[in-house]
C-alpha cells in the first residue's frame with residue numbers, strides 16, 4: 001500500500017522525486033472515485049490534493065496514518081483544517097507560488113474584455129472587414145478597482161500601474177498606514193462600484209464576502225465596466241451577474257470560479273448569449289510555470305515531513 005497518495009494532477013518530475021523516496025500512487029483521476037480513494041489511502045502517510053478532493057469526514061477517517069496533507073494551491077476550503085489539527089496532521093498550502101499566474105490572468109482578461117480583439121477572427125477570415133464595430137478600449141487612463149488588497153491584488157496593482165491604469169482598492173482589514181497603499185487609493189466599496197472601469201475580486205469566501213457582488217452592486221457599476229472574479233465562487237452572485245450581462249447593465253465579465261464547481265451544463269445555461277463574457281474552469285492560478293513551482297514546493301514539504309532527503 002502506498003505511503004504517498006496524489007489524487008489530482010501534479011508536475012511529473014516532482015512526482016518522480018516522491019516516487020524515488022517512497023511508495024507512491026499518482027492517479028489524477030482518483031478524486032472522482034472517492035470509495036477507491038478511501039481504500040488506497042489506508043496506509044498513506046501523505047495525501048496530496050488540489051481543490052477538488054474533499055479532505056474531511058470519510059476520507060480523513062480512512063487515512064488513519066496520515067501525517068500531512070499537501071495542497072497544490074492556496075485556498076483550504078476543501079480541507080477540514082480543524083480536524084487535521086486535532087489529529088496532528090500538518091496541512092501545507094503553497095502560499096504565494098501562483099500569485100503571479102493569477103495576476104497575469106486578471107491582466108489578460110482586462111485587455112481581452114476592453115479591447116475585444118479576440119472577437120474578430122471569424123468575421124475577418126469570412127471576408128468581412130469589421131473595423132468600426134471592432135473599435136476597442138485602451139487600458140491606459142482607466143480605473144482598476146480591487147476588492148481585497150492582499151498578496152494577489154498587489155501583484156495585479158503593480159502590473160496595472162505599469163500599463164498606465166489608476167488603481168483604487170477596498171480592504172477594510174488592511175491598516176490605512178500600510179505601505180501597500182502606495183500602490184492604490186484606499187476607497188469604500190461604494191466608490192469601487194461607482195468609479196471603476198474594471199473591477200477585480202481578491203477576497204476569501206466568508207460570511208462578509210458572500211454575494212459581495214450582487215444585483216445592487218452590479219446596478220451601481222458604470223454601464224460599460226467589467227468585473228473579473230478569480231477569487232472564489234460565491235463572492236459574486238452568478239445568477240445576478242448573468243442577468244446583468246444579458247440585460248447589458250454592465251460591459252462584460254470574466255469568471256474563473258463559480259458558486260458550484262465544476263459548473264454543470266445546466267448551471268452554465270444562464271450565461272448563454274452573454275456578450276463580452278469569458279468563462280474558465282478555475283485555472284487562473286494554473287500555468288505550466290506555476291504547476292512546476294507548486295508541485296516542487298509540495299514535494300519538498302512532504303519529503304521533509306516524511307524524513308527523506310529531497
Ligand SMILES: NC(=O)c1ccc[n+]([C@@H]2O[C@H](COP(=O)([O-])OP(=O)(O)OC[C@H]3O[C@@H](n4cnc5c(N)ncnc54)[C@H](O)[C@@H]3O)[C@@H](O)[C@H]2O)c1
Pocket residue numbers: 074075098102147148149150151152153170171172173174202203204205208209230231232256257282283284285286
Ligand atoms: N482562481 C485561482 O486559481 C486562484 C488562485 C489563487 C488564489 N485564489 C483566491 O484569490 C483570493 C485572494 O488570494 P490572496 O492570496 O491574495 O489572499 P490574501 O489573504 O493575501 O488577501 C485577501 C485580502 O482580502 C481582504 N479581505 C477579507 N475580507 C474582506 C472583505 N469583506 N472586503 C474586502 N477585503 C477583504 C483581506 O484583508 C486580505 O487583504 C483567495 O480567495 C484565494 O483563494 C484563486
